[in-house]
Amino acid sequence: MQQEIELTILPEKIADQVHIMQTGAAQLRIAPSRVKGLKIRKRSIDARGKQVVFRIRVIFYIDEIPIPEVLHHEYANVAGAQPVIIIGAGPAGLFAALRCLENKMRPIIIERGKNVQERRRDLAALNKEGVVNPDSNYCFGEGGAGTYSDGKLYTRSNKRGDVQRVLQLLVAHGATEDILVDARPHIGTNKLPHIIQAIRHTILNQGGEIHFNSRVVDIVAQFGRVKGVKLASGEHITADHVILATGHSARDMFELFHRKHWLAEPKPFALGVRIEHPQHIIDQAQYHCAVRSEHLPPAYYSLVEQVDGRGVFSFCMCPGGIIAPCATDKGEIVVNGWSPSKRNNPYANSGTVVQVNLEDVPQAVRYPFALLDFQHEVEERAYVVGGGKLVAPAQRMVDFVQGKLSDTLPINSYKPGTKSALLSEVLPSFVHDALRKALPVFGQKMKGYYTNEAILVGVESRTSSPIRIPRDKDTLQHPQVKGLYPCGEGAGYAGGIVSAAIDGMNCVDRIIFQ
Helix, strand or coil, X not given: CEEEEEEEECHHHCXXXXXXXXXXXXXXXXXXXXXXXEXXXXXXXXXXXXXXXXXXXXXXXXXCCXXXXXXXXXXXXXXXXXXXXXXXXXXXXXXXXXXXXXCCCEEEEECCCCCHHHHHHHHHHHHHHCCCECCECCCCCCCHHHCCCCCECCCCHXXXXXXXXHHHHHHHCCCCHHHHCECCCECXXXXXXXXXXXXXXXXXXXXXXXXXXXXXXXXXXXXXXXXXXXXXXXXXXXXXXEEECCCCCCHHHHHHHHHCCCCCEXXXXXXXXXXXXXXXXXXXXXXXXCCCCCCCCCCCCCCEEEECCEEEEEEEEECCCEEEECCXXXXXXXXXXXXXXXXXXXXXXXXEEEEECHHHCHHHHXXXXXXXXXXXXXXXXXXXXXXXXXXXXXXXXXHHHHCCCCCCCCCCCCCCCEEECCHHXXXXXXXXXXXXXXXXXXXXXXXXXXXXXXXXXXXXXXCCCCEECCCCCCCCCECCEECEEECCCCCCCCCCHHHHHHHHHHHHHHHHCC
């Protein structure tokens, strides 16, 4: 017999299986000897009261031995099977490829960047020398922006598809089973590359193809139907189905659509800064303690406020993380954040961004790329104000709100360096004003948040794509080109690793029924 119940466990007891078993047996009013096994199904931290606790949902196996769950999936060899071209090896592309294997189709992934091992050199040059390789950086390369990101798997995408299936596939390729139970699952930047490599090996071992350092310069279509792609090398690859999963920073793909007069439309996005605090400030605020218990992970936060009818919110919060340079071309500053699996860096950072609507950029009514240009102009201003080599303009939090140039900046995690600047010279006025009003309010919601120990680093601009490539809601194909499937974050249909992975799988599912 199986019985599922919820338990409240103190942090120092969360790793004690015997304690959990005894607590559960007492709640079920049975002898502990009758419990033959247990499985934690969900685990979350409840810090609402003075005593921080874990809340867990546990399945108890009473008078029966649990059968271990098999997460590994056997794939057929697809060499010689129907080809599906997938442009981009990010989460959407990789999970689309795995779904192709499941359905006996041959995925052919075309990736402009390098594999995860070779990307490291370009990331080192980015961090140490401020040198950007437009095809190999934090956004482009094997695994996409997700590989060297935080690896957060928290999503609200349950209605879009099978979230648990995505998590199980990650576990099958090397992620810990903790991601199956944690309320806010997280892999970590240090572990993601190994998982991505394992997915690559699965695809190749089963007859799929992956072409690195291969930029798509044209999507070939005839009579309204896709026929394949042309690469920068001049090579043509033919297929009746192409999944476009290029990520939110592949501006050349948007330009390709513009040249071919294929439909694309502006999409609202969000813009702001990355804010970094010493981690201990966030721990004290969230856990109501002077020093965080060794049994608790570094604390996270989520903040949102409406300012003059416009949303201001924290985004991609990274406990124990660093701020990373995520520019994809010369002459621009883009910042993001990530954390290692242990989240053991001394800083906590989060994107803190302001909603940008279509009406904020009047040209968007007649020009679908107006928001994309608007985004790029802000990134270029940040580069100029920073002074070059990816040095980012920055300001202390209270100074920012008061409109003062910071005399000094706190030590921070952004490796290319920061320069004291007035962020009002970088951010559009409506973004700047909304942030100035929201930050003191965030300080009222979370004790210690509003402080000059915090640094604002500009700019956080790639929260999502400012372009949506339209598709039929049933077939997921572009309305003008049959067999072309706009997919994932770059096409405007996802907002993170899990939602992008689900969208990739959904596109393959539609191919099956064509």
